[in-house]
Amino acid sequence: MTDLNAQALEHMQKGxxxxxxxxxxxxxxxVPTDVVAYINFGNVLLSMGDVERAARFYDRAIEIDSNVPTVYYSYGNLYYQAQEYTKAAQKFQMALEKGLDEADVYFMLGISLLNQGEAKLAMPYLLTATEKNPDDIEAWFQYALVLAQLSLFDEAINAFNQVLAMDDTHADALYYLGTARLMNGEDSTIIKPLFEKVVTLQPEHEMALSALDAITAYEK
Known part of the structure; x- marks a missing residue:
């Protein structure tokens, strides 16, 4: 990376x-053929909300060298922010094919597929994201949610527990852990304290409140 590109990244990191x-x-x-400069410029424009100009800079980078994987990752983020998840997934897939073998790419591809209702396709990418970055709590949480959606409750319970091992105050992980355990056949009286803890952490957590109401009604 040239010194000017490095300087630009420093400025971007500082806002x-x-x-x-x-x-x-x-x-x-x-250097009119500096691919990295075009990608960085596109990233700056995207951060400013100038999507059309950002796309033009990414297109120019691809024209210069279509084998630089980071441009496809940046382009994927552009489409993801625009909620064009099919196009986003295509770009993230291209980034992988071009050699950008990083946790964030797998995560974003998985989330893009998930937003298209493709939980089964998303699952292996989210799993890989957790393997490549085991400390990524959001990757673990999204992976756990996908497992629960697919009725893989034993695996989902393990994944939610991974989230809670990193943050035992993660209210949504607690709620969905309780739900997964209920769906897996555990008695509601055993699960009730989980939902109570969620409400302690977030008194207005509507789903946990509804679950507690349902359990209370069942107990009566």
Whole structure:
């Protein structure tokens, strides 16, 4: 990476958008075929909400070199933010095919598929995301949700427990753990304290409140 690209990334990390634009403009003027500069410029524009111009910079990067995987990842993020999940999944898949073998790519591909209602297709990508970054609590949570959707309750319970091992105050993980255990045949009286803990953490957690109401009615 050139010094100017490195400077631009530093500015982006600090939220200094104008400075990043200035540096990247200078780099592209100096080296009109610098793929990384075009990708970085597209990322800056995307962070500003300028989707159309960001896409043009990504397209230009692909014209220069269609084998740079990070441009497809950035393009995938563009489509994901626009809620165009089919196109997002295609771009993330391209990033993988071009060699960007990173947890974030697998996670975003899995989430893009999930947003299309493709839980079964999403599952292996989310699993890989947890394997490549075992400390990613959101990857574990989304993976657990997919397992629960697919009625793989034993596996879902294990995954929700992984989330709670990292954050025992994760209210949604507690709620869905309780739900998965109920669906797996456990007695509601055993599960009730989980829902009570959720409400302690989040007093307005509607799903947990509804679950407690249902259990209370059943006990009567």
């Amino acid at each position: 200094e958008v104008e400075e990043a634009v200035k540096v990247l403009t200078e780099q592209i003027e100096k």
